[in-house]
Amino acid sequence: MAAEPYNAFAIAQAHFDRVAEMLELDSGTRTLLRQPMREYAFSIPVRMQDGRSEVFRGFRVQYNDARGPAKGGIRFHPLETLDGIRALAAAMAWKCAVADIPLGGGKGGVVCDPHNLTPNELEGICRGWVRQVARDIGPYQDVPAPDVMTTSQHMLWMLDEYETLAGGRFPGAFTGKPVSMGGSLGRREATGFGLVFALREALLRLHVKPEATTAAVQGFGSVGQAAIAMYHELGGTVIAVGCWNQADQKSYTFRRVEGIDLDELVSMTDRFGDISKSRAEEAGYEVLPGEAWLEQDVDILIPAALENQITEQNVGRIPDCVRVVAEGANGPTTPEADRELNRRGVYIIPDILGNAGGVTCSYFEQVQSNTNYFWEKDEVIGKLNVKMTSAFLDVAEFAEKKKLSMRDAAYVIGVDRVARACRDRGWV
Numbered sequence: 493m494a495a496e497p498y499n500a501f502a503i504a505q506a507h508f509d510r511v512a513e514m515l516e517l518d519s520g521t522r523t524l525l526r527q528p529m530r531e532y533a534f535s536i537p538v539r540m541q542d543g544r545s546e547v548f549r550g551f552r553v554q555y556n557d558a559r560g561p562a563k564g565g566i567r568f569h570p571l572e573t574l575d576g577i578r579a580l581a582a583a584m585a586w587k588c589a590v591a592d593i594p595l596g597g598g599k600g601g602v603v604c605d606p607h608n609l610t611p612n613e614l615e616g617i618c619r620g621w622v623r624q625v626a627r628d629i630g631p632y633q634d635v636p637a638p639d640v641m642t643t644s645q646h647m648l649w650m651l652d653e654y655e656t657l658a659g660g661r662f663p664g665a666f667t668g669k670p671v672s673m674g675g676s677l678g679r680r681e682a683t684g685f686g687l688v689f690a691l692r693e694a695l696l697r698l699h700v701k702p703e704a705t706t707a708a709v710q711g712f713g714s715v716g717q718a719a720i721a722m723y724h725e726l727g728g729t730v731i732a733v734g735c736w737n738q739a740d741q742k743s744y745t746f747r748r749v750e751g752i753d754l755d756e757l758v759s760m761t762d763r764f765g766d767i768s769k770s771r772a773e774e775a776g777y778e779v780l781p782g783e784a785w786l787e788q789d790v791d792i793l794i795p796a797a798l799e800n801q802i803t804e805q806n807v808g809r810i811p812d813c814v815r816v817v818a819e820g821a822n823g824p825t826t827p828e829a830d831r832e833l834n835r836r837g838v839y840i841i842p843d844i845l846g847n848a849g850g851v852t853c854s855y856f857e858q859v860q861s862n863t864n865y866f867w868e869k870d871e872v873i874g875k876l877n878v879k880m881t882s883a884f885l886d887v888a889e890f891a892e893k894k895k896l897s898m899r900d901a902a903y904v905i906g907v908d909r910v911a912r913a914c915r916d917r918g919w920v
C-alpha cells in the first residue's frame with residue numbers, strides 16, 4: 493500500500509472486514525467483495541496546445557456488477573491514485589445497493605488538474621480515456637458519470653468518442669450529459685437535493701424543525717450549491733461556506749452570520765466553483781481560514797467537497813452544538829473522527845446514503861436515455877425524493893433495530909444486498 497496519510501482503500505477494506513464479520517459472510521464472498529472484480533490502468537497521450545505530447549494516467553475500476561452494470565463517476569484530480577479509485581468504486585457498489593437501484597459499482601479517474609488545461613486538452617483527455625476502455629464499458633457493462641472536476645461537457649465528449657468507436661448511438665452509455673443532449677433534468681442538482689431530503693428525514697426523527705437550524709457547508713461545487721438551495725427551501729440558514737481558492741492554493745471559509753446569499757456567492761464563482769475572495773470581502777463576507785467551516789456554532793455540518801476532511805486532528809474543534817453531519821462528499825470523515833462523532837452522539841448521514849441522490853438520478857437518466865423518453869423536472873425530483881426517503885428509512889430503522897451507527901447500518905444493508913446478488917447468481 494502507498495504510504496499516504498490515509499490510504500483510502502486500506503480504510504475501505506478494514507471497514508468491509510468489520511461489516512463482513514457482522515454479516516457472517518463466508519470466506520468466498522468475503523474474498524470476492526473485498527477487492528475489485530476488474531480494473532484498468534492506462535496511459536492517455538494527449539497533444540497539448542503548444543504541440544508537445546503529454547501522457548496522463550487513467551483508471552477505471554469495476555468493483556462489482558452482480559446487481560447491474562457497474563456505475564460511478566470519473567474524477568479529474570492531480571492527486572488521484574488507483575487505491576483512491578478502488579475505495580470510491582467499492583463505495584459505489586454499496587451506495588447503489590443502499591439506494592436499491594439495479595446497478596453495480598465502479599469509478600474512474602485521470603491524474604490531471606483541469607485548472608491548468610485548455611478545453612482542447614481536456615477534450616483530448618476525455619476522448620483518450622474512452623479509447624482505452626471503450627470495449628469494456630457501455631450501457632450494459634459499465635456506465636460512467638461526472639464526479640470531482642468533471643462536467644456534462646466532459647461526458648458528452650466521452651459519449652461521442654464511445655459512439656464513434658461503437659458505431660451507433662448509445663445514449664445510455666454515460667450519464668450526467670447536458671440536458672440538451674440526452675441528460676436528465678435535475679441531474680445537476682440531484683446529489684445536493686437528495687442529501688437534503690435525507691437531512692429533512694433525520695431532523696424529523698430528531699424532532700428538530702429545519703427552519704430553526706443553521707448549517708455550515710464545505711465545498712461550493714454542484715453538490716454544495718444544490719444542498720444549500722434545497723436546505724434554504726426547507727427554511728434553514730447557511731452561515732458559512734468553506735471553499736478552495738485556486739489562485740492562493742488554499743481554502744477559505746466565507747461567513748455571514750445572518751445567512752449567506754446563495755445567488756450572490758454563485759455570481760462570484762469561477763467555473764470550478766472557487767469563490768472570489770476579493771469580491772466576497774467587498775460584499776461583506778468575513779473571510780476566515782479554510783477549516784473554520786467546521787468550528788462554527790451551527791446545528792448541521794455538510795461536508796460536500798473531498799475525502800478526509802473531518803479528521804482525528806480537527807474533530808475536537810467541532811462545537812458541541814453540532815447535531816448532524818450530512819455527508820455530501822465521498823469519505824469526508826476519517827474512521828477516527830467518525831468514532832469521536834459517534835461517541836458524542838452526533839447524527840451522521842453517511843456518504844453512501846447521503847450522496848446517493850446523484851447516482852439515483854443517473855439511473856433515471858439511463859432509463860430515459862435507453863427508452864428515448866424524457867421526464868419533466870418535477871417528475872425526476874419527485875421520484876428522487878421517494879427513493880431517498882425510503883433509502884433513509886431503511887437505514888435509520890435498521891440502525892435503531894440493531895443498535896448500529898447510521899454508517900454501519902448503511903454498510904450492512906449495502907454489502908448484504910450485493911452479497912445476496914452474488915449468491916443468487918451462483919458466483920459464491
Ligand code: GLU
Pocket residue numbers: 563564565566635636637638639640667822847848850851852854
Ligand atoms: N459521482 C457520483 C457519486 O459519487 C455519481 C455517480 C453516478 O452518477 O454514476 O455518487
